[in-house]
Amino acid sequence: MTAQTLDGAATLRTIKAELAQRVAALKEQGITPGLGTVLVGDDPGSQWYVGAKHKDCAEIGITSIRRDLPATATQAEVEAVIDELNADEGCTGFLVQQPTGLDEFALLSRVDPDKDVDGLHPTNLGKLVLGESGPLPCTPVGAIELLRRHGVQIAGAEVVVVGRGLTVGRPLGLLLTRRSENATVTLCHTGTVDLAAHVRHADIVVAAAGVPGIITADMVKPGAAVLDVGVSRVDGKVTGDVHPDVWDVAGWVSPNPKGVGPMTRAMLLSNIVEIAEKSARS
Numbered sequence: 001m002t003a004q005t006l007d008g009a010a011t012l013r014t015i016k017a018e019l020a021q022r023v024a025a026l027k028e029q030g031i032t033p034g035l036g037t038v039l040v041g042d043d044p045g046s047q048w049y050v051g052a053k054h055k056d057c058a059e060i061g062i063t064s065i066r067r068d069l070p071a072t073a074t075q076a077e078v079e080a081v082i083d084e085l086n087a088d089e090g091c092t093g094f095l096v097q098q099p100t101g102l103d104e105f106a107l108l109s110r111v112d113p114d115k116d117v118d119g120l121h122p123t124n125l126g127k128l129v130l131g132e133s134g135p136l137p138c139t140p141v142g143a144i145e146l147l148r149r150h151g152v153q154i155a156g157a158e159v160v161v162v163g164r165g166l167t168v169g170r171p172l173g174l175l176l177t178r179r180s181e182n183a184t185v186t187l188c189h190t191g192t193v194d195l196a197a198h199v200r201h202a203d204i205v206v207a208a209a210g211v212p213g214i215i216t217a218d219m220v221k222p223g224a225a226v227l228d229v230g231v232s233r234v235d236g237k238v239t240g241d242v243h244p245d246v247w248d249v250a251g252w253v254s255p256n257p258k259g260v261g262p263m264t265r266a267m268l269l270s271n272i273v274e275i276a277e278k279s280a281r282s
């Protein structure tokens with residue numbers, strides 16, 4: 001048996017086409033959404049991500065404001081750029097690309113929560129905990145959207161998330177246990193004793209530990225959906241957390257690349273459009 005593909009690249013194309021219509025409608029009302037990005041340093045991965053985000057925006061009519069700072073930029077210099085984007089009316093939403101090597105909590109907290117297209121401001125993460133509406137973190141909501149659009153049943157599923165990071169694992173547990181999703185979630189991590197015993201019971205596995213090949217075929221329940229969110233670079237190549245043999249056991253697998261990565265970008269575009277639509281209503 002070979003698993004079916006949870007195709008993030010194709011789903012990104014579909015979502016872009018849907019959002020392009022909403023951007024056009026906003027423009028008819030005199031509102032042009034504008035994404036701002038703050039990039040610190042010259043990490044090739046981060047440069048690629050930021051470049052891809054602006055390319056996506058251009059394709060659907062969202063304007064771009066790009067602030068690239070050298071690796072030597074200080075906390076105060078980055079905070080000054082955040083203040084500038086908070087005040088810029090042409091910038092309807094912006095993000096600070098991670099990692100920066102600086103005090104990221106202070107940077108995230110300085111972003112105007114109403115312009116927080118990453119959904120990572122403490123106020124917006126607090127809204128997620130409280131079940132209030134607000135922008136949601138892009139990678140976890142992208143993983144859920146990828147499952148939904150491929151018809152994978154989430155309600156009632158046993159989900160094992162491997163990874164407790166701020167951008168994926170922690171918020172994903174909160175999202176999946178909302179009444180609208182109704183999954184039962186076990187949040188595992190690299191310190192979990194007998195990870196295999198947990199994964200073996202899961203209908204859906206989300207691997208976001210950043211440990212190449214940590215999920216092996218013997219750990220996976222036949223027919224399960226397995227999402228590979230981990231990103232490591234091995235010999236310069238993007239390598240995920242899911243061992244290739246898992247494709248022989250699982251029912252669905254999101255490849256890496258072309259799985260959850262493009263969904264992160266799709267949900268960023270969706271957050272930008274939703275924030276601009278909210279400002280149009282107010």
Ligand SMILES: Nc1nc2c(c(=O)[nH]1)N[C@@H](CN(C=O)c1ccc(C(=O)N[C@@H](CCC(=O)O)C(=O)O)cc1)CN2
Pocket residue numbers: 045048049052095096097098099118138139167238256257258259260261262263264265
């Ligand atoms: N401010 C943020 N920083 C980071 C986030 C985030 O959501 N907000 N997440 C990651 C990186 N990330 C977005 O920024 C991201 C990761 C992956 C992709 C993607 O499309 N990947 C491609 C392959 C790219 C490659 O070849 O290197 C794929 O999976 O097909 C987009 C965005 C950390 N930082």
